[in-house]
Amino acid sequence: MLRASAAPYADFVPLINKTRTHNVVPGRELVGLRVAITAFFALDGFIFSGWVVRIPDIKHQTHASAGALGLALLGVSAGAVLTMMLTGRLCRRYGSHPVTVVWMVVLALSVALPPLTHSAPALGAVLLVFGAAYGGVNVSFNAAAVDLVAAVRRPIMPSFHAAFSLGGMVGAGVGGLVAGFLSPTRHLLGITVLGLLVTAVAGRSLLRHEPPVPPVDDRGPAAAGTGRAARVAGRWLVVGFGLVALCDAYGEGAMADWGALHLKQDLTASAGTAAAGYACFALAMTAGRLSGTALLGRLGRARTVIAGGAVAAVGMLLGSLAPSVWVALAGFAVTGLGLANIFPVAIERAGALAGASGVAIASTLGYGGMLLGPPMIGFMADWFSLSTALTSVAALAAVAALIGVATRRALNG
Incomplete structure (x- = not known):
């Protein structure tokens, strides 16, 4: 199904997401790469939903009005939009895999910051960082997934987004269960620790492999x-x-x-x-x-x-x-x-x-x-x-x- 896509891919991005010429051994290594990228998608959904379910508690802690909270929450959106295009350039220069790992580390660390704030302006400032990491990691792991889809020539992209959805549902469910006896600080700090652990394991696999090279189009470069x-x-x-x-x-x-x-x-x-x-x-x-x-x-x-x-x-x-x-x-x-x-x-x-x-x-x-x-x-x-x-x-x-x-x-x- 993806056979014909190799040509435009090679035309527009001959070296995009790749820092050097390489080949990836098919089979087991691609399976490991798929598992690692899936883990990052799921972790992203888990972290974001874990933050979302604690928004009411953070609102109470910061004594923010509905309007002030709304402005603070714009920090997530603003940070994400600001870094998405920048992340595209970073992936071109350094490769999508290391950029994904770095942004996920920042995301895991920044999710612990909102409970440490005590005013709406401070909350908005830390959410700008959180949003920047969220936007950056979404671009970089999608870029990594696109490379893998092109290499395996199978339409597996929805499976990565399903992992994000499942991670979000699990994160929301866990957040609802622990909200009654864990403070936002402890809950989100726990998410930070879990996020760093998953990043360490999945990131090791991601960094071990370069983004796979799509198969060469059978029709030749003229096509x-x-x-x-x-x-x-x-x-x-x-x-x-x-x-x-x-x-x-x-x-x-x-x-x-x-x-x-x-x-x-x-x-x-x-x-x-x-x-x-x-x-x-x-x-x-x-x-x-x-x-x-x-x-x-x-x-x-x-x-x-x-x-x-x-x-x-x-x-x-x-x-x-x-x-x-x-x-x-x-x-x-x-x-x-x-x-x-x-x-x-x-x-x-x-x-x-x-x-x-x-x-x-x-x-x-x-x-x-x-x-x-x-x-x-x-x-x-x-x-x-x-x-x-x-x-x-x-x-x-x-x-x-x-x-x-x-x-x-x-x-x-």
């Missing part, structure tokens, strides 16, 4: 399309894939921040049932990503993106306009299934075209969608209603499907 027009077209395709990621991440952010409120406010659901709304979405998305490799192998990337966007659009229309709670919950689950593999495919294709730079561009646009979604829906809810505002998720899912139609040849390599 690569080395002209300026091909390079310009490649850049526009990367932006297009970044917009696909934005449409997907917009929906994820909207569901996380507004799904439960919609169920409670518009459909008079109980607090417990409302909380189950995002759980239905997240579980369906995780299940979709776990089956993503098989789905991509069967349908191909283009049809997966097109069908996923269409399914998510239908699911979100159902979830936002349903007259009953249970129909809305079913709609949320369908939306999660539809969106599950769009983001991984978009990142993988951007990386195949432009290496770490492509991953950085697509990740920045995608993260921008996650930032854009919640406040845009809030504004639209004030102008119209929350249920109407949530239909924008369906609209952007449909846009992702349309971009998939327009770029179907590039999506399939």
